[in-house]
Amino acid sequence: MNTSINMRYATELAEESKIAEIATAGSLWQAMRREVKARAEFEPLMATYFQATVLNHDTLEGALSFLLAGKLDSTVVSSMAIREIIQEAFAAEPAITRAAEIDIKATRERDPACNSYSTPFLFYKGFQALQTHRVAHWLWSQERHSLAFFLQNQVSTIFGVDIHPAATVGCGVMFDHATGLVIGETAVVEDDVSILHGVTLGGTGKISGDRHPKVRKGVLIGANASIIGNIEIGEGAKVGAGSVVMKDVPAHATVAGVPAKIIGTPGAESPAEDMGQCIDYPST
Numbered sequence: 001m002n003t004s005i006n007m008r009y010a011t012e013l014a015e016e017s018k019i020a021e022i023a024t025a026g027s028l029w030q031a032m033r034r035e036v037k038a039r040a041e042f043e044p045l046m047a048t049y050f051q052a053t054v055l056n057h058d059t060l061e062g063a064l065s066f067l068l069a070g071k072l073d074s075t076v077v078s079s080m081a082i083r084e085i086i087q088e089a090f091a092a093e094p095a096i097t098r099a100a101e102i103d104i105k106a107t108r109e110r111d112p113a114c115n116s117y118s119t120p121f122l123f124y125k126g127f128q129a130l131q132t133h134r135v136a137h138w139l140w141s142q143e144r145h146s147l148a149f150f151l152q153n154q155v156s157t158i159f160g161v162d163i164h165p166a167a168t169v170g171c172g173v174m175f176d177h178a179t180g181l182v183i184g185e186t187a188v189v190e191d192d193v194s195i196l197h198g199v200t201l202g203g204t205g206k207i208s209g210d211r212h213p214k215v216r217k218g219v220l221i222g223a224n225a226s227i228i229g230n231i232e233i234g235e236g237a238k239v240g241a242g243s244v245v246m247k248d249v250p251a252h253a254t255v256a257g258v259p260a261k262i263i264g265t266p267g268a269e270s271p272a273e274d275m276g277q278c279i280d281y282p283s284t
Contacts, residue, residue, distance in 0.1 A: 099171035126175030129161035140165040187212035194272035198224035220271035
């Protein structure tokens with residue numbers, strides 16, 4: 001790396017520190033705009049993309065509606081029409097935008113591969129899929145089921161993430177990588193939860209009614225875990241990668257295996273924030 005690039009990198013690090021202070025103070029959108037402006041200067045080939053997705057917009061909701069509409073565009077429902085739907089949802093339910101802000105901050109704090117607040121917004125399909133789900137969930141609550149299902153299908157096709165529009169998802173939620181994630185109709189995911197790729201929150205058989213898992217605050221679910229049935233994953237619990245869970249998990253317990261069994265306790269009060277994937281088995 002030559003001297004000029006080293007100096008530029010040092011400048012970027014200093015700028016990141018300033019941006020972090022701004023974001024902490026609450027002006028997340030302004031922090032993201034500063035990040036993206038620096039990115040455009042550093043990588044001119046991406047300048048048009050950065051201008052269109054972020055710098056042309058005065059608000060997070062304006063930029064997010066533009067970005068998602070472009071991703072969800074189809075031959076039967078245009079991106080312009082989709083953006084109008086998204087903006088309608090944002091205007092009717094400001095909590096959707098607030099949840100997006102909290103999701104961005106959560107991802108920045110938990111994902112060691114995420115070095116800026118603008119990264120999940122611009123590039124992480126887990127974040128983008130979740131924000132689209134929030135719009136679909138609002139449509140579902142308005143009895144606009146066909147349109148909600150359309151958005152669900154687009155998210156499944158484009159992002160590889162399948163969340164029923166009726167499922168309830170809190171804020172401060174991170175879908176890490178997200179590919180293959182499935183969340184059923186009556187599932188509940190509370191605030192401050194982290195879920196890795198390939199996870200299923202599913203039902204059993206053909207039973208109707210309340211039939212999907214309830215994931216409480218602070219839970220971490222490892223990659224390719226399957227949690228099946230109307231069961232509860234207690235607050236601050238950890239589910240090991242590849243586990244099959246079919247019984248309630250107590251708060252602050254670690255479970256792993258097929259079928260999953262309690263093997264200990266997480267090393268943190270909130271495993272979702274700690275993101276520790278290791279499981280310490282008790283000595284025998």
